[in-house]
Amino acid sequence: MTAQDFKPASEEHLAEVVAFAVAAQQPLELIGRGSKRGFGRATQAAGQLDLSGFSGISMYEPDELVMTAGPATPLAEIEAALAAENQELAFEPPHMGHMQANAVTDGSIGGVFACNLAGPRRFKAGSARDHLLGFRGVSGRGEVFKSGGRVVKNVTGYDLCKLMCGSFGTLAALTEVTFKVLPRAEKIWTVLAFGLTAGEAVQAMAAAAGSPHDVTGLCHLPEAVAARSSVDFVSGAAASVTAFRVEGPAPSVVHRAAALQATLGTAPGIEVLHSHRSVTFWREVRDVAPLLDSEGTFGNPLWRLSVTPTRGGQTMHDILEQVSGRGMLDWAGGQIWLGLDAGAEDGGVAPIRAVMDGGHATLIRGAADLRARVPVFQPQSAPLAALTQRIKDGFDPKGILNPGRMVEGV
C-alpha cells in the first residue's frame, strides 16, 4: 500500500487518522509549518501528517499572563499579538528556519515546544518547557488526551507538559497548547566589553550572573564572529565582544548598566548599546546569525552544546583546535554554538563529543546523509535509552508518530 498524506481538520479527525495509521502500520511525519524539518534525524515515515489546520490564537488574557493557541500558529503571529499588549515569550525562542536550508523562516509555536527551544534569556527565564502550562493532543494510540491546565501553579498528576517539550513529536500530535506569557521590559540596554579572551569572558559572565544586577543576557563573540554582526558597535569593534544585557524599568536599567560598567572597568574597552541596537543584537544572538554563512552554504554543520557554564570557553577552544570552524558562547558560557567549515569528517561529531565532559551536543543543522549517519542527539547510557524506549511505547506503541526523529526506533 502506498503511503498516504493527511491534513486533519479537527481533533476528532486527527484521532481517526492516527488510529487508521496504526491499523495500516503507516508511520507519519508530523509537520506544523515545516521550518524545522531539517532538524533532528530524518523521520522513518513515508506519509506526512500536516497539522497546519490547528492554527490560531483561541484565548489570550494579558492580565492573567496566559495564551492558548493551535500548535501550527506561526511564531510571528504569537509574537505580534503579545507585542500589541507589551508582552512576550520570556524564553525568547529562536526562529530556527533561519538556521536551516529552508524557505520557511518562521516556525510554529508547536514546533518551539516540540523542540524545547530557548534563546539568550534561558539561564534566567527558563526554556520552552518552563512555560508550557497545558496541552491537548492525540497519542500514537489514536486517543485524545490532555494534561496541565491554564494556571501556573498546578501539581495535579504527572507534568506531561515537560515530557512533550523536547519530544520532537514522537509521543503525541498536539492540537492545542496553553502557555505562560510575561510583560516585556520597558528598557533594554547592553554593556559590551571588548577584547576579552574566551576564558576571561567566561569569568566576567559568571561574575555578572552572580551579581545582584539581574543580568538577562550573557554572550561572547570571538572577533571573527563579532565582525559579522549587523550592529555597528559590534562589527566595528575589531576585537572579541562580550555582552551583558540588562532589562527592566528605565531607572533600574540605567543604574545596573552603570554598576556593570564599573565592575568591568579593567576590560580594554566598554560600550553601551541602547534600546534599538540592543534588540537587534540579541535577536542575532538568539538566531545565531553571526555564525551562519552569508553565502548561503546551509549544508555546513551547525552544533549546539549545552555544558557547565564555566567550562564553555575551554570546551569551545579545545574543539576548534581539532576541527575548523567558528564558535560563540551564550548563556554565560553554558551554550556553545559551533558553525563548522565544510569537510570536517562526519560533521566533527567525534572530536566534539570526545572533548565534552558532561552536558550534551546536538547537530542542529547538517546534510541529510550526515544526520542519517551520526547521532544527531547525544547518545544516552543504556539504562536511559531503555527507559526512553519504554516511555515511547507507552504513548506510541506502534511507532506511528515521527519514528526515528530523535533516535532510531524511538
Next chain:
Amino acid sequence: MQMPKPDEAVIARRSDLVAAFREFLPASHVVVDEATLKAFESDGLTAYRQPPMIAVLPETTEEVSRILKLCREWGVKVVPRGSGTSLSGGALPLADGVLLGLGKFNQVLDIDYDNRTATVQPGVTNLAITHAVEGEGFYYAPDPSSQIACSIGGNVAENSGGVHCLKYGLTTNNILGIEMVTIDGEVLRIGGKHLDAEGYDLLGIMTGSEGLLGVVTEVTVRILRKPETVRALLVGFPTVEQGGDCVGRIIAAGIIPAGMEMMDKPAIHAAEAFCHAGYPLDVEAILIIELDGPEAEVDHLTEIVSGICNDSGAVSVRVSATEAERMNFWAGRKAAFPAIGRISPDYYCMDGTIPRRQLPLVLKRMAEMAEKHGLGVANVFHAGDGNLHPLILYDANMPGELERAEEFGSDILKLCVEVGGVLTGEHGVGVEKRDLMPEMFTEVDLNQQQRLKCAFDPDGLLNPGKVFPTLHRCAELGRMHIHRGQMPFPDLPRF
C-alpha cells in the same frame, strides 16, 4: 479512603525481609518495633494513619539501590519519605509496605558559586540550602511555608512552590539535575550543572511525581544572588473584588512582584489576634505585595504600585520603611495557619488554583458552601498566581465534623476545576485528592499518565494508592484496540 488491600503473603514474610535487609543495613537502620514505626504512621495530613510494615533508613545510594532491587524481587511495595511534611498524604505508609526514609541523606555535597549551583542530598531541608549559601549572598528561591522542615527531595517529589514563585518559579524551574534510583535498583543521572538535560525531559517528569516513579538520591539546584533591596506594601481593600482587581492591574502594568499575597477578613482577624502585625481590621481583604531588586528599581516600582493600589480603591497603603517592618507585614501571613489553629480546634487546609479573575465568584460560592456545610472558612491566597488556600474550620471531636469538612473541601476543589482551575497548586494529589482526579481528567487522560508510570515501575510497587483513583495493571494498559483499517473520513480531500 480506600488503600490497596494489604497482601497477607507479603506480611507473612516480614521477618525474612527484615533479615534480608539486615544483610546489608545496620540493624538499627531497619526499624521493626511498633513504637518506632508509629513515628512514621502519617505525614502532614494527620487525618490518615497507618504504620508501615518495616521502615528502612539507608545512608548511601548503593543501599537505596539494594533495598529497591530486593523489594522488586520480592514484590514488596515501597513508600519513599523525606521529612514527612506532605499535606496530601504523599508519604502515608502501607500495612504491607516498606517505608524508605531518606532522612540520613543530609549532606550538602557541592556549592559552585561560579555556576550558581548547589548539589545536596535529598534529606537536606529547603532552608538549609539557603543557609549553606547565604554567607556569599545567595539563596534558593522556592520557599514553601514548611521550608524549615521540608526536605529538598520531598520538594522535588511534590514540585513545591511558595510565596515567591510568581517571579521565581516552582521547584521544577529551579533544579538542574538529579541522581535517582529506579525500582530495579538502577542508578540514573539526569542533567547536571548544564541548563537543559538531553532526551525526553525526565527531570521534568520526576518533579512532582509524588514518589511514584523513582527515589531521588541527589539534587542539583540553581541558587540565585539575593536582591539588593526588598520592600513590602501592606494594602487594605473594602472589598475582595477590589483587591483582586488591583492584582490584575499591577500585572497588566508589566510588573511581576516577587510575591503578592491576599488574605480575607476571617484570616486577617485571626492573624492579627495571634501576632499583632498591625493589619487593618476594617477591611475585607489585604494584599501584601513584595518588590525586590536594585534600590533604584524598587523605589521606582513602589511608587507605581502604590498608585495602582490607590486607583483600585485601597483604603490603606503602607510601605515598609525598615526590614523589621517588612518582616512584620509578613508575620501575620506566615502565621496564618497557627493563627487559625488558635480560633478553631482543627482546620483543614485546601490547595486549589483558579484563574485569578474568578476569585470574587469563587469566594462568593465558597461562602455559600460554608453556610450549607455549617463550617467556617478563612482564605489565604497566593494572589499573583491564583493559588488559593481555604482553611476550613472544624472540630474533630464533634461527631461528623471531619466528614463535613472533607465534603466541603471536595466541593471547593470541584469549584476550582469548574471555573478553569486545578485540584492542587502545590500540595500534591497524594491520597487526599486522589478520588477527585476524575473531576479534572478523563479515563483516557489518567490511563495515559499511568502508562508513563509503567515505563518506570511496571509492577506498581512505588507508592501505590496515591495520585490515581483506579490502579490498572500495566499489561492491561498496554493493550490496544486496533481498528479494522478502514480509511478515516473517506470523503475528505487528500493530497
